[in-house]
Amino acid sequence: MRQPDGSSALLTTKLAAMLAWARKNSLWPLPFGTACCAIEFMSTVSSHYDLARFGAEVVRFSPRQSDMMIVAGTITDKMAPVVKRIYDQMAEPKYVVSMGACACTGGFYRAYHVVQGVDEFIPVDVYVPGCPPTPEALMEGIFKLQELIQQGETQYDRLNA
Amino acid sequence: MTVSTLESSGNPLAKFLPDHEELSVITAADGFTEITTDRSRVIEVLRALRDRPELDCNLLLDVCGVDYPENEQRFEVVYHLTSLDKGHRVRVRVPVEEEDPRVPTAYGIWKAADWFEREAWDLMGIRFDGHPNLRRILTHEAFQGHALRKDYDPEKRWVLTEAETFVPDWVTESDDEDQFETQIINIGPSHPATHGTLRIVARLDGEVITKAECEIGYLHRCFEKMSETHSWSEVIPFTDRLNYCSSMINGVGYALGVEQMLGIEAPPRAQVVRVILSEFSRIMDHAVCLGATLVDIGALTNFWYFFQPREEIYTLLEACAGGRLTVSYARIGGLAHDVPADFEEQVRYLLGYIPKFIDDVDKLVTTNRIFRGRTEGVGALSAEEALAWGWTGPCLRACGVPYDLRRARPYLGYENYEFDIPVASTGDSYARYLVRMEEMRQSLRIIEQAIDNLPGGPVITDNHHAALPPKPKVYSEMESLIWHFKLIYEGIKVPAGSAYTATEGANGELGYYLISDGKGKPYRIKVRPPCFAIFQAYSHLLEGCLVPDAIAILSSLNIIAGELDR
Numbered sequence: 160m161r162q163p164d165g166s167s168a169l170l171t172t173k174l175a176a177m178l179a180w181a182r183k184n185s186l187w188p189l190p191f192g193t194a195c196c197a198i199e200f201m202s203t204v205s206s207h208y209d210l211a212r213f214g215a216e217v218v219r220f221s222p223r224q225s226d227m228m229i230v231a232g233t234i235t236d237k238m239a240p241v242v243k244r245i246y247d248q249m250a251e252p253k254y255v256v257s258m259g260a261c262a263c264t265g266g267f268y269r270a271y272h273v274v275q276g277v278d279e280f281i282p283v284d285v286y287v288p289g290c291p292p293t294p295e296a297l298m299e300g301i302f303k304l305q306e307l308i309q310q311g312e313t314q315y316d317r318l319n320a
Numbered sequence: 321m322t323v324s325t326l327e328s329s330g331n332p333l334a335k336f337l338p339d340h341e342e343l344s345v346i347t348a349a350d351g352f353t354e355i356t357t358d359r360s361r362v363i364e365v366l367r368a369l370r371d372r373p374e375l376d377c378n379l380l381l382d383v384c385g386v387d388y389p390e391n392e393q394r395f396e397v398v399y400h401l402t403s404l405d406k407g408h409r410v411r412v413r414v415p416v417e418e419e420d421p422r423v424p425t426a427y428g429i430w431k432a433a434d435w436f437e438r439e440a441w442d443l444m445g446i447r448f449d450g451h452p453n454l455r456r457i458l459t460h461e462a463f464q465g466h467a468l469r470k471d472y473d474p475e476k477r478w479v480l481t482e483a484e485t486f487v488p489d490w491v492t493e494s495d496d497e498d499q500f501e502t503q504i505i506n507i508g509p510s511h512p513a514t515h516g517t518l519r520i521v522a523r524l525d526g527e528v529i530t531k532a533e534c535e536i537g538y539l540h541r542c543f544e545k546m547s548e549t550h551s552w553s554e555v556i557p558f559t560d561r562l563n564y565c566s567s568m569i570n571g572v573g574y575a576l577g578v579e580q581m582l583g584i585e586a587p588p589r590a591q592v593v594r595v596i597l598s599e600f601s602r603i604m605d606h607a608v609c610l611g612a613t614l615v616d617i618g619a620l621t622n623f624w625y626f627f628q629p630r631e632e633i634y635t636l637l638e639a640c641a642g643g644r645l646t647v648s649y650a651r652i653g654g655l656a657h658d659v660p661a662d663f664e665e666q667v668r669y670l671l672g673y674i675p676k677f678i679d680d681v682d683k684l685v686t687t688n689r690i691f692r693g694r695t696e697g698v699g700a701l702s703a704e705e706a707l708a709w710g711w712t713g714p715c716l717r718a719c720g721v722p723y724d725l726r727r728a729r730p731y732l733g734y735e736n737y738e739f740d741i742p743v744a745s746t747g748d749s750y751a752r753y754l755v756r757m758e759e760m761r762q763s764l765r766i767i768e769q770a771i772d773n774l775p776g777g778p779v780i781t782d783n784h785h786a787a788l789p790p791k792p793k794v795y796s797e798m799e800s801l802i803w804h805f806k807l808i809y810e811g812i813k814v815p816a817g818s819a820y821t822a823t824e825g826a827n828g829e830l831g832y833y834l835i836s837d838g839k840g841k842p843y844r845i846k847v848r849p850p851c852f853a854i855f856q857a858y859s860h861l862l863e864g865c866l867v868p869d870a871i872a873i874l875s876s877l878n879i880i881a882g883e884l885d886r
Contacts, residue, residue: 191510193517193539194882195564195645198608202634205627220512237460238509238517238538240482245510261541267557270542271467271476272459291645 175311182226182252183305184214189225189249191242194232196259196291203294215301222248227304228281229297233261234274246281252315254308256300257283260290282314333408336374338364350580350819352400352411359423362397362414366429369401369410377401377410378707381822381831382848383426383436385444387470394418395446399426400820400833400848404707404723411820416446425451432710435856443468443544458537458885461486467545468844474545488521488533502530507870509538512616517881520859520870527866532859536885543886547845551811552578553652555842560646562847563883565608566601566826568594568637570883571650576731577821577832578652581814582786590654590779591732596667596770597640597649598732599763600633603674605826606714606756609878613753614685616875617694617868622681629674636666652812653787654780667771671764678760686757695749699861699873702747710853713828715877718755719747725824737766749876786812811840820848827851827878849883 160168188210190200204210204218219225222245234242246255257277260266263286265275277283284307287300307313333353334345343365344356357365369377381400388394393415401410414423425448426433437448438457445466448454456463460480465472491504508519517538523531543562547555559574560567572594579585586594611626634644639660641649649656660666685691701711706719716723724741726734742758744751780787788807789800816838822831828850835844854877862870 194541195561198564198645201608202627202631205631206624207628207631220510233539233541235460235538235540236463236477236480237540240480240485241510241538244482268541268546270474270546271472271478272463272540272542273477293644 176309179309179311183308185217186215186227186254186301186304187217187219187225188215189219189222189228189245190231191228191245192231193234193238194261196231196262199291199294200229200231200258200297203297208294208298210298210301213298213301213305222246223250225249226252227254227256227301229256229258230262230277230283231258231291233266233268234277235272236274237272239274239280242277243280252313252319254304254313254315255281255283256285256287256297256304258287258297258300259292260288263288266290282318284313284315333375333410336368336372338368348411348819349817350821352409352820354411354413356413356415359414359416362412363424363426363429365412366399366401366426369412370429374406375410376403376406378404379712380426380430380432380436380710381829382820382833382846383433383440384833384846385440385446385468386835386844386846387444387468389470391415395421395444397423397440397446398833398846400831404721404728407728409820421445422447422449424449427451430710431708432853432856435852436710439852442466445469456537458540460484460537467542472545474542474549486535490523490531490533491521505867509535517885518855518874518879520862520874522862522867522870524867529862529865529867529870532862532870534855534859536855536881539881539885541882541886543847544845547842549841551840552814552842553807553812555845556650556652557646557648560648561882562849562886563605563825563827563830563851563880564645565880566598566605567646568597568601568649569605569823569825570830571648572598572732573821573823573825573830574832575650575652576823577819577834578812578814579786580821581817581819581834581836582652582783582812584653584781584783584786586654587778587781588775589658589777592770592774593640593655593659593663593779594650595732595734595737596767596774597637597647599767599770600636600670602763602826603760604630604633605878606760609826609875610681610753610756613749613872613875614681614691616871617691619685619688619691622685625677625680625684629670629677632670632673636663636670639663639666651780651787653783654778656780658779664771664774667767671768671771674764675761678757682757686754692750694868694872695753695876697746698749698865698869699876700746700748701857701861705857706747709857711828711857712853713825713850714755714759715752715854716828717742718744718751720745725822725829729822731823734766737769739763739766749872752876813838813840814842822848825850825883827854827880827883830883847883847886849886851877851879851884855879855884 257263285300285304331345334340348354369375379402386396395416397414399412440446442456461484462480463478519535522529559570562570607626611623614622641647703719722741722743739762742755784803793800794804814836818835820833831848833846837843
């Protein structure tokens with residue numbers, strides 16, 4: 160590392176910490192947007208809130224190119240096998256943010272066709288409350304995920320420890 | 321169940337119906353001509369309604385089932401029709417028995433009946449004889465029972481596995497001998513151009529789509545069943561999540577329906593604020609639709625252009641209601657609370673701010689050769705076909721039919737505003753783009769007139785059968801406390817009866833068919849979602865198109881899954 164006076168210095172770290180630092184600052188989101196929350200997700204990545212400032216702007220609709228699934232919206236029983244399959248197709252390591260009340264718990268749809276929380280079938284790292292959450296809340300959730308990645312405490316880390 | 325009537329006979333349309341002496345024809349409280357018939361004569365009656373020039377019901381609005389377990393004939397199929405030229409509206413009720421719940425299909429008369437009948441089969445278990453494709457539409461393949469029947473437990477779920485996912489029959493069969501160029505592709509539900517929740521299975525010959533079938537229901541959140549388990553005012557947050565791009569319009573439409581049944585009216589100030597925020601919502605909805613259309617065909621910049629004014633409108637909605645997207649601001653009898661002190665200032669700021677973005681997109685896109693090449697002549701539908709499919713709203717106006725409920729059946733004082741109804745003639749994706757662009761400008765015109773004449777006074781009715789008394793009074797007066805207690809615990813008591821109310825949503829005619837049994841909860845709410853009727857024509861529009869055309873058509877129809885699947 161070059162110092163301000165021109166001399167060089169060494170910085171010691173662990174490889175895992177280095178990797179985690181790199182990963183947390185280049186999350187590639189896969190928006191699994193189904194409903195109202197997806198509209199707020201669009202606001203989050205648009206010019207006004209600009210998620211790019213935190214390294215997570217490369218929105219990819221292909222699961223094979225992304226590592227952070229944002230489940231934005233109500234998941235129904237009809238959609239559940241699709242979510243599961245998309246999650247399975249994502250490259251590892253992979254993380255899940257559950258955005259909004261419906262994805263977290265089914266929200267106020269306590270009903271015959273609505274999954275009562277996506278953690279019924281995929282592991283979730285961060286739950287963002289709100290109906291829908293504001294873009295600020297979603298960004299806060301992504302910061303929390305970044306902390307978890309740095310500390311090595313994501314669901315992925317736990318399941319593969 | 322009793323239906324209140326204004327008059328029991330002397331309906332002006334009755335004499336044009338075949339054998340009308342044997343039919344029950346009345347004028348219902350909501351202004352509909354209500355015909356009750358049995359299933360052996362229903363097709364004859366419906367056909368006369370369409371074909372007799374005096375009746376001329378060219379638009380089938382809705383078909384739904386209602387369940388009355390106590391009645392001798394348990395189910396009832398209800399058709400809602402209207403005549404665009406004559407302006408009258410007709411409801412046809414057909415009671416059917418529980419043991420044999422069958423009705424002949426109306427698909428041969430109006431193609432619009434296609435999906436509405438499938439929905440009635442799926443959720444209510446009524447069979448439509450002769451329907452070409454009567455299978456479940458909203459719930460999934462492993463679902464057992466019919467969810468909107470009164471004896472179905474609202475929380476009873478069925479698990480779907482991947483192996484049971486629907487595949488159309490024609491995928492496996494093939495009359496093409498060499499099969500060299502034929503292949504099947506599956507688009508969605510997780511596909512960027514399907515906006516999350518639609519699925520299209522298409523058979524291609526080279527790059528041309530020869531057959532397609534749509535699958536929906538991936539966002540079926542059971543709105544209608546949920547509304548039966550909540551009180552009338554608790555339904556408002558659910559309505560916000562129908563068309564979540566313009567939630568204010570849904571809430572206002574629902575409140576107007578319940579107000580009609582209660583016989584009350586919102587105060588003038590509330591009505592004008594409703595108009596202003598509904599028109600802003602329309603602008604936002606069109607901005608999302610056009611932004612998404614342009615992204616899907618490769619013009620990303622316009623998406624950013626449209627989302628900037630949206631953020632500014634959100635700021636206004638947040639200041640009024642507290643929520644950005646799902647506002648829950650309308651109340652039965654008015655609004656939740658008054659607008660902020662700087663409301664007028666904020667609205668005037670937006671009126672100056674928004675046109676620039678519309679003009680910017682206009683300059684970039686409207687005469688752009690690539691854009692025109694992708695959309696002109698793509699997905700074109702004639703006016704007759706569009707009416708047969710039950711289209712309303714901007715998509716119908718793009719086909720040249722100047723039908724707008726704000727003009728045809730004014731509500732909220734829309735008759736007092738000057739605005740034009742933009743119409744195009746070609747009915748293709750480009751025409752739909754043009755109509756939406758112009759509608760945004762007309763909405764701004766309406767807002768400008770409304771804000772100039774914003775009256776003072778309260779924003780909610782003082783009829784405490786419907787609206788809570790002000791909080792300070794609840795704390796200081798016994799009577800107000802009692803009203804508050806009764807409304808919170810028992811809910812609004814809507815008199816028994818039924819009414820169909822329609823408002824002009826961002827996508828077309830948004831109707832609510834409300835049925836009350838006089839208790840604190842809705843007995844049945846049927847939503848007539850505009851994009852449900854529009855989307856059923858999609859697979860037919862696709863035949864003969866190229867795959868890239870399919871994307872350009874889909875986004876120009878503006879299918880919002882919350883409203884489509886409810």
